[in-house]
């Protein structure tokens with residue numbers, strides 16, 4: 285997904301800091317990069333297809349330094365990844381330079397009108413209409429701010445845009461449907477799509493709202509609404525340090541983030557559950573918060589959807605009708621929604637376009653909405669009526685790992701609160717479950733210390749395909765195991781409900797398709813029956829099971845052991861083993877684990 289960075293400071297230093305910002309945005313996925321720097325006169329633009337290293341090579345002989353500039357990592361939506369399509373884009377005169385994230389839906393119409401009036405275009409992008417519209421407004425005599433405002437009034441779609449011009453020493457920016465944050469430091473300001481972009485320079489952040497227009501100059505910033513009214517936005521200090529956003533000695537962010545899970549889970553749980561009394565303390569959700577709720581719908585994508593499936597199952601078992609929907613299918617599913625339906629958006633980033641669209645649809649139908657997210661200040665957190673933060677810390681690897689664990693734990697706590705509020709009673713075994721949740725950080729650590737996932741990944745590295753099965757609370761874990769495996773190893777992997785194997789997928793099972801079966805200590809006998817079906821076709825079986833799961837151990841060729849815990853919590857532990865399996869399988873194949881091809885961390889287009 286595209287990333288924006290802008291830097292406004294003294295007379296020099298912009299190029300280095302913009303490059304740092306661009307490198308910090310790499311995790312979003314990109315296929316070209318560029319920047320524009322002002323050093324006295326007009327903006328000078330350098331941009332290149334491919335990696336940021338290409339841009340650096342070009343910069344070595346093309347652009348002198350300056351104090352102010354904008355940069356961009358592009359993930360192609362309109363036109364292929366080429367130097368010409370890379371951002372920044374300029375107008376006919378080269379006086380205006382723009383970077384943009386999102387989609388300008390009416391660009392075709394705007395482009396043909398501009399072309400009719402004599403503007404020349406040099407790219408296939410939707411973005412390029414923006415500098416030409418600003419150029420026209422400047423020609424009409426507008427100052428840069430007015431020209432910028434008049435231009436964005438003409439755009440429809442979702443976007444974050446930042447602009448510099450040859451006319452003054454300022455950056456103009458706005459957002460509508462795409463993230464944009466302002467970083468405030470001593471004598472320096474930054475604008476970016478995401479906080480880690482400028483975390484090396486400041487941790488003081490202003491989260492901008494949709495419609496905000498921000499003008500940043502070396503000595504200050506001014507935020508106004510779309511109507512030009514002055515608005516105040518608080519400066520918040522984030523507790524993510526640059527070390528958090530770096531690899532911290534691991535080969536990949538993904539491995540680092542897998543290993544961060546004990547700490548992340550402690551953070552998720554901190555102060556929220558008391559196993560001794562069975563009490564739940566969810567800061568914004570005191571007892572009684574959800575008393576009027578009749579049903580719950582989860583909307584989410586990818587890994588977050590799998591967490592949503594776990595959440596829905598937990599609620600249904602506790603007596604609260606609940607369903608999980610793929611956010612991109614929510615509009616067509618048209619489930620009944622009213623003011624007694626709580627719609628929960630599960631989204632790590634809080635910026636996933638499909639999830640935001642589903643949440644907006646729910647709001648339009650009168651439903652209360654709640655975001656379960658990792659990012660304070662994200663669009664989902666701000667647009668929903670309430671937010672529960674999973675507190676996993678920044679996740680840079682495209683593959684979601686620690687955030688899945690923290691989502692599931694957050695949903696278990698939220699689920700317990702919901703069940704109590706809606707049914708008037710605690711769930712069966714609530715205290716035991718809370719006890720198991722509080723033990724999770726230690727149990728995950730045991731897995732990290734003793735896992736044999738690397739050996740198992742090596743053992744089956746030449747297989748044709750990889751199947752993952754589970755039932756009940758670990759059916760979503762089977763889906764998640766397969767998603768992670770295919771996402772980073774590029775090998776064919778599928779997840780199935782264990783009982784479904786015999787209804788079709790068994791036709792694919794051969795001695796070259798290992799089956800990874802997840803056992804929780806509940807309904808294991810049935811899953812064992814499915815394992816035998818696979819074994820009868822010659823498939824090697826790897827059980828992910830407790831140390832004392834005799835049945836699973838007896839039939840499996842290999843075992844990835846999980847500590848003894850409550851069956852409802854076992855899935856989180858099994859998933860950690862599967863994360864490690866995927867990681868080592870991908871590493872053996874030398875895949876670019878943190879940035880798998882064709883994928884982006886934050887998918888901000890529908």
Ligand code: M6R
Nearest residue numbers: 586587588631632633636683684
């Ligand atoms: O930020 P979100 O949780 O809304 O992202 C949703 C999916 O794009 C995401 O979970 C994706 O499936 C993961 N990268 C998979 O590892």
